[in-house]
Amino acid sequence: MVKVLLVLYDGGKHAQEVPALLGTTENELGIRKWLEDQGHTLVTTSDKEGENSKFDQELVDAEVIITTPFHPGYLTAERLAKAKNLKIAITAGIGSDHVDLAAANKTNGGITVAEVTGSNVVSVAEHVVMTILVLLRNFVPAHEQVASGKWDVAAVAKQEYDLEGKVVGTVAVGRIGERVLRRLKPFGCKELLYFDYQGLKPEVEAEIGCRRVDTLEEMLAQCDVVTINCPLHEKTKGLFNKELISKMKKGSYLVNTARGAIVVKEDVAEALRTGHLAGYGGDVWFPQPAPGDHPLRTAVNPFGFGNAMTPHMSGTSLDAQKRYADGTKAILESYLTGKHDYRPEDLIVYNGDWATRSYGQRDKINTVKQ
Amino acid sequence: MVKVLLVLYDGGKHAQEVPALLGTTENELGIRKWLEDQGHTLVTTSDKEGENSKFDQELVDAEVIITTPFHPGYLTAERLAKAKNLKIAITAGIGSDHVDLAAANKTNGGITVAEVTGSNVVSVAEHVVMTILVLLRNFVPAHEQVASGKWDVAAVAKQEYDLEGKVVGTVAVGRIGERVLRRLKPFGCKELLYFDYQGLKPEVEAEIGCRRVDTLEEMLAQCDVVTINCPLHEKTKGLFNKELISKMKKGSYLVNTARGAIVVKEDVAEALRTGHLAGYGGDVWFPQPAPGDHPLRTAVNPFGFGNAMTPHMSGTSLDAQKRYADGTKAILESYLTGKHDYRPEDLIVYNGDWATRSYGQRDKINTVKQ
Numbered sequence: 001m002v003k004v005l006l007v008l009y010d011g012g013k014h015a016q017e018v019p020a021l022l023g024t025t026e027n028e029l030g031i032r033k034w035l036e037d038q039g040h041t042l043v044t045t046s047d048k049e050g051e052n053s054k055f056d057q058e059l060v061d062a063e064v065i066i067t068t069p070f071h072p073g074y075l076t077a078e079r080l081a082k083a084k085n086l087k088i089a090i091t092a093g094i095g096s097d098h099v100d101l102a103a104a105n106k107t108n109g110g111i112t113v114a115e116v117t118g119s120n121v122v123s124v125a126e127h128v129v130m131t132i133l134v135l136l137r138n139f140v141p142a143h144e145q146v147a148s149g150k151w152d153v154a155a156v157a158k159q160e161y162d163l164e165g166k167v168v169g170t171v172a173v174g175r176i177g178e179r180v181l182r183r184l185k186p187f188g189c190k191e192l193l194y195f196d197y198q199g200l201k202p203e204v205e206a207e208i209g210c211r212r213v214d215t216l217e218e219m220l221a222q223c224d225v226v227t228i229n230c231p232l233h234e235k236t237k238g239l240f241n242k243e244l245i246s247k248m249k250k251g252s253y254l255v256n257t258a259r260g261a262i263v264v265k266e267d268v269a270e271a272l273r274t275g276h277l278a279g280y281g282g283d284v285w286f287p288q289p290a291p292g293d294h295p296l297r298t299a300v301n302p303f304g305f306g307n308a309m310t311p312h313m314s315g316t317s318l319d320a321q322k323r324y325a326d327g328t329k330a331i332l333e334s335y336l337t338g339k340h341d342y343r344p345e346d347l348i349v350y351n352g353d354w355a356t357r358s359y360g361q362r363d364k365i366n367t368v369k370q
Numbered sequence: 371m372v373k374v375l376l377v378l379y380d381g382g383k384h385a386q387e388v389p390a391l392l393g394t395t396e397n398e399l400g401i402r403k404w405l406e407d408q409g410h411t412l413v414t415t416s417d418k419e420g421e422n423s424k425f426d427q428e429l430v431d432a433e434v435i436i437t438t439p440f441h442p443g444y445l446t447a448e449r450l451a452k453a454k455n456l457k458i459a460i461t462a463g464i465g466s467d468h469v470d471l472a473a474a475n476k477t478n479g480g481i482t483v484a485e486v487t488g489s490n491v492v493s494v495a496e497h498v499v500m501t502i503l504v505l506l507r508n509f510v511p512a513h514e515q516v517a518s519g520k521w522d523v524a525a526v527a528k529q530e531y532d533l534e535g536k537v538v539g540t541v542a543v544g545r546i547g548e549r550v551l552r553r554l555k556p557f558g559c560k561e562l563l564y565f566d567y568q569g570l571k572p573e574v575e576a577e578i579g580c581r582r583v584d585t586l587e588e589m590l591a592q593c594d595v596v597t598i599n600c601p602l603h604e605k606t607k608g609l610f611n612k613e614l615i616s617k618m619k620k621g622s623y624l625v626n627t628a629r630g631a632i633v634v635k636e637d638v639a640e641a642l643r644t645g646h647l648a649g650y651g652g653d654v655w656f657p658q659p660a661p662g663d664h665p666l667r668t669a670v671n672p673f674g675f676g677n678a679m680t681p682h683m684s685g686t687s688l689d690a691q692k693r694y695a696d697g698t699k700a701i702l703e704s705y706l707t708g709k710h711d712y713r714p715e716d717l718i719v720y721n722g723d724w725a726t727r728s729y730g731q732r733d734k735i736n737t738v739k740q
Contacts, residue, residue: 011524018528070523122534122558130503137500137687140513142653142680146667151659153440153681154381158388162689164492182556188492283512289521297516310512311523317507319532 002336003085004035005062006044007055007073008092020318022325023068029092029325031332038336048073059083064335066090066328070312072098072288080107088335091115092328093315096348097232097259101359110352112335116327117345118175120315124257125179127283127314128227132168132184134308135253135279136161136225141305159278159305169193169223171216171239172230173200174358176257180227181208195219196230217247225253228282231358232259242267245276253279253306257314260286269299272306281308288312372706373455374405375432376414377425377443378462390688392695393438399462399695401702408706418443429453434705436460436698440682442468442658450477458705461485462698463685466718467602467629471729480722482705486697487715488545490685494627495549497653497684498597502538502554504678505623505649506531506595511675529648529675539563539593541586541609542600543570544728546627550597551578565589566600587617595623598652601728602629612637615646623649623676627684630656639669642676651678658682 011024022029025046035042043062047054048071055073059065063085067073075089077100086108089099096115104111134140142156166189170177173194181192185208192210194200199212213219220226226248230236240254240263248254254277256263265286271277278301285294290311300307315324327346334342347355381394392399395416405412413432417424418441425443429435433455437443445459447470456478459469466485474481504510512526536559540547543564551562555578562580564570569582583589590596596618600606610624610633618624624647626633635656641647648671655664660681670677685694697716704712717725 009523011528012522014524014528021524021528023527024524123532126503126533126557127507130500130507130509133496133500134504134509137497137684139500139504139678139680142683143510143678146660146679146681147677149662149667151681152382153379153683153686154384154391154394156681157393157683157686157688157691158381158384158391160683160687162493162687163496165689186552186555187496290516292519297519307517308509308513309516310509311516311521311526313512313523313527313530314507316523316527317530317532318527319535321527 001039001041002063003041003043003061004064004066004332005055005058006042006066007048007071008044008046008068009071010046018318020321022321023070023092023316029066029328031325031329034329040336046071056082059086061085063087064090064332066092067098068092068316068324069095069098070288070316075099075104077103080104080111084108086111088112088114090328090331092324093320094118094120095231095259096359099348101349101354104349105352105354110349112342112350113348114331114342114346115348116324116331117343119324119327120317120320121175121179123317123320124176124314125183128176128180128229128255128257129183131255131257131281131308132225132227132253133163135255135281135306136163136166138305140308159303164188165190166224167191167193167222168225168227169195169213169219171226171228172196174229177227177229178204178208180229181210185209191222193219193222216244220244220248223249223252225255227255228258228262230258230262232261233359236262238262238264240264240268242270245271248277250276251278253277253281256280256282256284258284260284260288260290265294265296269295272299272301275302277301277306279306279308283310283312283314285312371409371411372433373411373413373431374434374436374702375425375428376412376436377418377441378414378416378438379441380416388688390691392691393440393462393686399436399698401695401699404699410706416441426452429456431455433457434460434702436462437468438462438686438694439465439468440658440686445469445474447473450474450481454478456481458482458484460698460701462694463690464488464490465601465629466729469718471719471724474719475722475724480719482712482720483718484701484712484716485718486694486701487713489694489697490687490690491545491549493687493690494546494684495553498546498550498599498625498627499553501625501627501651501678502595502597502623503533505625505651505676506533506536508675510678529673534558535560536594537561537563537592538595538597539565539583539589541589541596541598542566544599547597547599548574548578550599551580555579561592563589563592586614590614590618593619593622595625597625598628598632600628600632602631603729606632608632608634610634610638612640615641618647620646621648623647623651626650626652626654628654630654630658630660635664635666639665642669642671645672647671647676649676649678653680653682653684655682
């Protein structure tokens with residue numbers, strides 16, 4: 001008899017209309033009946049903020065906690081200290097930075113933190129390519145123009161460019177960054193660059209036609225478009241601040257589908273306002289949900305263009321929801337049956353230690369900042 | 371001493387701010403000084419509608435008329451009959467369907483119609499891929515949501531899909547259609563299909579990983595996304611009417627960056643309204659500028675989504691404007707010097723006969739409809 005606590009976003013009428021919205025409190029990843037048929041208990045909530053949230057109330061005796069990056073149930077050290085029964089925290093999706101991983105390694109003798117690796121890398125890579133095209137081709141004001149009954153081609157073509165012939169660089173070339181570069185290959189960019197602590201294999205570089213740059217600053221100085229695809233950890237938090245953004249080319253574009261806290265939001269908004277950045281787009285915010293007055297909801301460049309933000313949705317397409325619901329169920333089953341035959345790539349921390357280089361083992365890695 | 375008449379869209383303050391907006395009445399493709407230094411006359415206007423338009427007044431003694439597809443100066447048979455001095459009509463861009471080509475072959479013993487082939491094929495292909503992603507990933511309502519201060523992931527994820535695993539088909543696989551397929555290749559679509567009277571070479575098909583379908587109806591029945599990349603002529607005018615749209619998969623997406631008149635706008639709007647089409651996007655309208663009450667400005671599906679229209683801009687990015695301005699100047703120079711050493715691929719009608727299979731020689735071709 002295991003108590004499972006599940007934190008998801010509310011789907012409301014949308015979840016009723018579309019049963020494929022599995023990642024909602026109403027549709028519960030499709031696991032309620034399966035769990036209850038085995039005699040387990042499932043508690044689902046979207047209420048995760050403040051000390052008296054349902055999340056706080058229920059986590060004290062939960063053995064399994066499932067959260068997502070889209071509506072993150074932040075598992076802070078304080079919350080972990082209260083979760084005396086907790087054995088495993090599962091991220092339904094990718095990116096477990098909303099869990100204090102160092103604290104997790106010390107919680108109840110070391111809990112397991114696992115995520116569904118690969119479940120939405122394609123979805124995010126597609127969102128990146130879409131956002132690059134939306135920004136360069138100036139889609140947003142152009143669509144707003146026709147929707148509002150107007151017609152003025154010059155007013156939008158004045159900042160419309162082709163992707164062809166531009167230099168695009170990715171910060172980190174992991175599962176998502178590499179997929180972005182592969183999708184950009186046929187667009188005839190002038191150069192595809194990447195910065196990462198670990199290089200791609202020479203044959204992969206040759207296949208994609210991309211090139212590694214030694215320092216982040218050196219890469220940014222060359223790029224018309226920069227896409228951020230690194231995890232959030234203490235070395236990437238606030239990485240894109242005023243100083244680093246000043247190293248980017250004037251009039252370049254920045255796309256962030258990684259994590260909101262990797263950029264300093266006020267500094268990005270200011271760089272747009274002055275026109276140093278021609279555009280900013282992506283789907284990640286800090287915190288989430290983004291407050292109504294988050295500056296990146298409405299920040300634009302001097303032409304009034306250059307905002308291609310969405311809520312955190314790139315990894316929660318209906319196709320991705322199916323994949324992360326299936327993957328979460330597989331991890332749960334592995335835990336509940338006592339087999340613990342997890343896919344090694346899904347494990348973030350395990351047996352009181354880091355199981356991946358992506359978030360931990362700080363002494364051995366040199367991610368992003370040099 | 372040659373009189374050149376140039377019809378472009380007005381750039382207003384945008385053209386002052388951005389000299390690279392060459393395709394505007396203010397910046398005149400950058401050819402005024404060059405023409406006047408040779409003693410020629412240039413008259414530029416955006417006033418092209420109605421019998422007393424500047425276009426109508428000036429064309430009676432113009433020897434060269436330059437127009438674009440973005441703000442088309444329609445060269446009807448009536449107007450051609452009045453243009454007694456006309457020798458050459460140049461399209462600054464691609465697509466000369468705004469010229470009555472059959473009448474052009476009989477005007478003043480056969481005028482030349484030429485366009486700048488290739489000048490914006492990449493720009494349009496990029497716009498197609500962007501529009502496919504914008505529709506499938508439900509970008510428009512998602513961006514509007516955050517811009518208006520809201521946060522409701524389920525409300526937009528309910529119709530968000532990955533491009534991966536979908537079937538995409540192009541109507542015609544010419545310079546643009548093939549470029550679209552090449553750009554889609556790394557997205558891992560389930561299938562890439564095309565319908566055209568002429569097949570790609572087997573090695574090109576193998577390289578792209580696409581497949582020809584024998585009839586248009588057969589292709590439409592298989593596609594999640596259909597992109598229209600054929601020229602407008604009498605056999606494609608109104609091609610996507612109620613009957614043909616009914617052959618498309620329920621919930622599929624239609625993208626049109628070819629010409630507005632290839633679809634019956636009321637039938638597309640109705641198919642969106644019923645949800646038979648999940649989305650429609652692109653940048654072409656008939657007529658242009660689109661009237662304020664054109665139904666495709668605001669047509670949406672039952673969820674209120676699925677409109678990704680822009681004004682006619684895909685081929686007029688600043689990069690494309692440079693290319694078509696250069697190409698127009700090259701054609702002009704070839705004419706003015708009397709060399710007539712045009713690039714063969716730029717000629718549409720020449721010496722009183724069709725010079726391309728794209729618009730004419732109807733007996734020999736079997737474009738699109740079988």
